[in-house]
Amino acid sequence: MRGSTPCANEENMRYGGNTTCLQVEIAGQDELLILDCGTGFRNLGNILDETEDPIRGRIFITHPHWDHLQGFPFFKPFYDGKNWFRMYMPPQGGIGCKEILQGHMSSTFFPVSMDMLEADLDCEIFEPGSKHFEGYSIEYMWASHTVPTAVFKLTFGDKVVVFAPDNELVPEDHEEAKAFKEQFNDFIKNADILIHDGQYDRKQYSSRAGWGHSAWEEVIEVARNAGVKQLYFTHHDPDSNDDTLDVREQEINALGADHFEVLALAKEGQKITLSYTIPS
Numbered sequence: 720m721r722g723s724t725p726c727a728n729e730e731n732m733r734y735g736g737n738t739t740c741l742q743v744e745i746a747g748q749d750e751l752l753i754l755d756c757g758t759g760f761r762n763l764g765n766i767l768d769e770t771e772d773p774i775r776g777r778i779f780i781t782h783p784h785w786d787h788l789q790g791f792p793f794f795k796p797f798y799d800g801k802n803w804f805r806m807y808m809p810p811q812g813g814i815g816c817k818e819i820l821q822g823h824m825s826s827t828f829f830p831v832s833m834d835m836l837e838a839d840l841d842c843e844i845f846e847p848g849s850k851h852f853e854g855y856s857i858e859y860m861w862a863s864h865t866v867p868t869a870v871f872k873l874t875f876g877d878k879v880v881v882f883a884p885d886n887e888l889v890p891e892d893h894e895e896a897k898a899f900k901e902q903f904n905d906f907i908k909n910a911d912i913l914i915h916d917g918q919y920d921r922k923q924y925s926s927r928a929g930w931g932h933s934a935w936e937e938v939i940e941v942a943r944n945a946g947v948k949q950l951y952f953t954h955h956d957p958d959s960n961d962d963t964l965d966v967r968e969q970e971i972n973a974l975g976a977d978h979f980e981v982l983a984l985a986k987e988g989q990k991i992t993l994s995y996t997i998p999s
Contacts, residue, residue: 722954725758730960735987738786748854751776760790768795774802782868783819802838807845809869817842862886864931876995880912888937909946917952939975949981
């Protein structure tokens with residue numbers, strides 16, 4: 720899953736050129752569960768639009784940067800009145816979720832406005848804490864990023880999935896960086912799956928510190944200490960083509976494969992399956 724900007728170049732097709740969108744399917748649940756609305760959101764909408772049945776879904780947005788919202792206006796199920804969706808976004812300095820999306824679809828930027836969407840669509844600020852729905856719960860901690868950004872944690876049955884597509888783990892040992900890593904460690908501890916920003920390697924990161932993204936080497940170290948079982952890197956840099964990412968995946972596995980059940984780069988369209996037990 721690509722970061723920063725979509726890049727539909729031939730040399731980016733194996734890992735994907737669309738920006739962040741993740742669907743989570745929970746057995747027995749009819750409601751959709753979607754994280755982020757990058758350009759991959761359009762492709763998901765095209766698939767869903769093939770059904771004649773009403774669609775219900777909940778969509779959680781980590782933050783309102785373009786690459787996490789660009790697919791929003793192109794999601795076909797929003798234009799069908801039989802469908803029902805609820806949108807959630809962490810607080811953005813007093814600006815509401817609906818206001819942000821309305822701004823994204825204002826006439827200056829796009830010819831279709833929010834009030835032209837026919838689905839039953841409501842937007843909500845997701846204040847810190849947990850939300851409980853049928854079959855799962857979701858909570859978040861604040862990421863280290865350039866705007867207020869969520870690291871979402873999904874719990875269903877006995878499984879935990881953490882989604883952190885934009886999160887900067889600072890390698891320095893100053894107190895602020897150490898405190899954040901300790902908090903993050905507690906949040907992801909023993910997670911079954913961690914999907915984390917790995918846009919740079921340490922050499923690239925040295926000239927991009929403060930941009931809100933991580934070096935993959937740092938993520939491996941933190942995830943290993945936290946007992947994460949499966950680690951997937953996402954938010955691939957638009958200038959990292961498939962050949963570059965092939966080499967990176969080899970380097971990642973050489974450094975950390977012995978510490979995880981799965982250690983890999985996320986690929987567009989990839990499916991990951993978890994078997995889980997509902998506690999009695």
